[in-house]
Amino acid sequence: MVIEVFGQPRYIRAKCECAFEREAQEEARRKEAERQERIQRVFDLAELGPRFSECTFAAWTARPGAERAFQTARAYAEEFDRRMKDGQGLLLFGRPGNGKTHLAAAIANYIMPEKTCVFRSVPALLKRLQQANKPGSKTDESELMQALRDADLLVLDDIGAEKWTDWTESTLYFIVDERYRWKRPIVVTTNCDLEELERRVHERTMDRLLEMCTLVENRATSYRRERAKKRLGRRQS
Ligand SMILES: Nc1ncnc2c1ncn2[C@@H]1O[C@H](COP(=O)(O)OP(=O)(O)O)[C@@H](O)[C@H]1O
Ligand SMILES: [Mg+2]
Numbered sequence: 001m002v003i004e005v006f007g008q009p010r011y012i013r014a015k016c017e018c019a020f021e022r023e024a025q026e027e028a029r030r031k032e033a034e035r036q037e038r039i040q041r042v043f044d045l046a047e048l049g050p051r052f053s054e055c056t057f058a059a060w061t062a063r064p065g066a067e068r069a070f071q072t073a074r075a076y077a078e079e080f081d082r083r084m085k086d087g088q089g090l091l092l093f094g095r096p097g098n099g100k101t102h103l104a105a106a107i108a109n110y111i112m113p114e115k116t117c118v119f120r121s122v123p124a125l126l127k128r129l130q131q132a133n134k135p136g137s138k139t140d141e142s143e144l145m146q147a148l149r150d151a152d153l154l155v156l157d158d159i160g161a162e163k164w165t166d167w168t169e170s171t172l173y174f175i176v177d178e179r180y181r182w183k184r185p186i187v188v189t190t191n192c193d194l195e196e197l198e199r200r201v202h203e204r205t206m207d208r209l210l211e212m213c214t215l216v217e218n219r220a221t222s223y224r225r226e227r228a229k230k231r232l233g234r235r236q237s
């Protein structure tokens with residue numbers, strides 16, 4: 001291509017459109033990598049812990065009462081791209097020990113590492129946020145809040161188990177409301193039934209969760225107890 005510079009013709013190599021496109025794609029990839037890095041830095045994904053990093057759909061044992069919870073969770077993981085765009089999550093509820101955290105972890109393990117996921121038990125998350133407010137903390141609260149907002153999926157495990165104060169109520173509301181505004185999904189697990197959960201998290205947070213999440217009840221009995229009974233039986237025989 002010839003262009004004129006101060007009256008002189010100059011020859012330059014024109015960049016074709018596909019080169020521009022490639023550069024734009026590279027830039028988008030770089031930005032996405034940066035975003036993932038930022039989230040991982042403040043919420044180390046390994047905090048799923050050795051117990052739950054092994055929780056997959058393949059490691060699931062079919063149990064009466066848990067069929068729908070399992071199928072819904074697996075379909076959710078398989079269709080995550082679409083669900084993510086719609087900001088749609090799941091609220092898994094039921095008796096303790098019947099595999100709700102296992103299913104939430106299976107979703108997280110299925111979508112990672114392509115997608116960023118922050119998986120946290122609510123009592124531990126609130127404790128971490130409280131510590132971030134103290135002087136000398138390595139990460140500040142706003143950094144943590146940003147990661148909670150930006151992750152492709154946020155798993156709030158065991159909501160309703162936290163010690164309830166005005167601060168926990170408003171902090172939890174803020175986290176849920178931010179995800180709601182940005183249309184980003186949340187997967188929630190709880191041992192409470194829905195009425196009890198509403199009493200604990202209060203109406204405004206409950207309203208958001210009900211709008212954002214498909215409700216799934218796991219009606220199975222405790223797998224933990226079943227395993228313990230089997231172990232006891234083996235020892236006694
Ligand atoms: N159907 C299942 N198949 C395999 N393991 C299960 C099943 N249900 C529960 N577990 C295991 O039992 C333990 C308790 O389950 P968990 O998901 O923590 O229960 P919840 O969150 O409902 O209280 C975990 O180690 C989990 O992996
Ligand atoms: Mg649990």
